[in-house]
Amino acid sequence: MSWFRNIGACLPASEPLTAARDAGGIRRLPARLAALLLASALGSSVSAASAVLPGEEIYRHGILPSGDALHAEREGGIHVSGHAAACVNCHRRSGLGMREGRRTIPPVAGSYLFHPRAGPADDLDLPFVEGMRADRDPYTPETLARAIRSGVGADGKALSYLMPHYALGDEEMAQLIEYLKSLSPGDLPGVTPQVLHFATIITPDADPVQRRGMLDVLEKFFADKNHYTRAESPRLHSSRRMMFKVSRHWQLHVWQLTGTAETWEQQLRAKLAAEPVFAVLSGIGGTNWLPIHHFCEAQALPCLFPNVDVPVVAEEEFDNLYLSQGVVLEARLIAARLRENGESSAPRRIVQVFRTADAGKAGADALAKALAGTSMTVVNHALDAGAHERELRAAVRKAGAGDILVLWLRAEDVARLAAPPPGVDTAFLSGRMAGLERAPLPVSWRAVTHLTYPFDLPERRRIRVDYALGWFRIRQIPVVAEQVQADTYLACGLVSDAINHMADTFVRDYLVERLEEMLEHRVITGYYPRLALAPGQRFASKGGYLVHFADGVGTGLVAEGGWIVP
């Protein structure tokens, strides 16, 4: 079976043998053990971690066990194959379907296909999803195969035009149906009838002030949610067990990581085993978020909108959602501006100054990468931990006449800058790192410096952010890091809204899918003018401005052009 070729690519290397792969309640242990036994029998060098059911390759990627593409036809002679034919495109990773415009795509997780005929839908003891059908005879393997091959439903009537007719052999069909059964929501990790468990993850190198500010927001948000929820109050009930919204107590687990980054995934696995949670909400990192990102992806655990200057850019993945690409976005804003100007003038030298142990390094790397292939030369001056004012100023002075300086510096370093080197008439400063309009940029720099501003402008975001600031005031939360705290409050609100719309259907993949669908509707978007996600999009805000200070003092800004999506 050539699907073993795929296993190596799919397996996360760090997952230990004994960890149960708890992907939104999927129970795959028996299949996984069988796969492992088969793997060792065939002498496969595959690492002994969670195996992938062959049906998953068909469902998610449109690849048959033979390695060939899946093929399907629609009425009117439309042919689809490979990934375009994959079930996941419409039925989603959760298998719970979705709503697109006025169309509802039904769930195909096994329990929604094979349940006995029920009268009213509320007699079904299944979590509510749109498009679920109660008053229909259950599918059998034969009728389901007929539905998938010929578009005929369990009731003998034609399925939607959108549903293709698939070419699947008997064994492939059996594998696909087995996979559908595995998608049924089983035990829900981190969810009890009374409590919904969330974790927030903090790295040891997170900024302590931002960390405190974030935790204040999270703790008060959770307290608020629980204040209006009486865990002991009876579930809203009708005698017929209808779908209803259950108010659960929200519990926050703070997972503070320690030590070096190599140990973080192991710490997280231990924490998840000890404190199972439904999702990871917000959180804060330093320069390296990869271990957390990788952990969440491997565990199929949604990691929702952490406060990171350096996110992990992997749009084809699923579980990690970010508000923006942070310093990577800023680098691309700068590159877009440089490329715009650079076409007409002589090649310039770009001189970057950053601290090795901070986010600026990732920004500098991203800018160098974005400018590769242009005529511009990039020179980096990295400052180590021991570097103070003298070394900082010396690095800045490395820029000569005609050079363009790019400063990836925090406020403390920005305040220590001496005057710009002679002949340097263009400098860029990471707004995100330096404190946006509060960056303590000395007067001598203000005329030559453009700040990257990957947020909405202060006057434009005022109404949306006042909403958050008002809440901070009422809840007596000191505003020590406004942007981080506003982002945290935003993350809480987004997730809370999504959960409200999920009724009782606590499936992790489904939470991510609902966020994807709902985000664009949101009007209160905090520091961002607009948020949007979709399959293949993991960053909700995609652009920014370039600005400069209006004058020598104060926080007034002037935008240079409109919103840029690099």
Added chain:
Amino acid sequence: MTAIRTGVCIALCAAFIAGSAARAAGHDEAGMTPEEHAASAVVTRSTAHYQVPQIALVRDDGKQISLPQEMNDGRPVVLNFIFTSCGSICPLMSQVFGQFQQRLGADAQHVHLMSISTDPEEDTPERLTEYARQFGAGPQWQHYTGTLEASLTAQRAFGVYRGDKMSHAPVTLLRAAPGQPWRRIDGFITPDELVQEYRRLLAGQ
């Protein structure tokens, strides 16, 4: 805040209960039974007069263009709205465009196929070029992006705006020549049907 929250809570519960009752009777919100809903590949045709908005867009080759100029070069236009991250509706519509091109054969060189992105922040010219390649777009089929405002203006001008990209519905628009009315097709049409519509439109001139 409490009263509002409770009110929202009650409203949501009421909505669920109402929805559940409807579903209990086997009808969905559109008042159709699931069978009706499933079986209908309903296609409606109408004629409309749309004003081509005076906006700038960015074509998939990276060039900034004026939509009226691009659209009014004399050729018949077949237009739809897509976004590249779309999983179900857009790939199908784009496939129909691709096959429509093929079935026209030599006549394809006379038509201008246009697809405008409803997710311009994500759909860069590069992404659109790759998307176009997947559907076998020939030289007469271009994809367009631009600012969010421009995309929204275009969507509104052609009556396809539904609030956000995920709420979209399949729509194909045809126009025989500048100044002529538009033929609007709501729903999924097959490539053969689109060829028929197109020939009928040109003949009716």
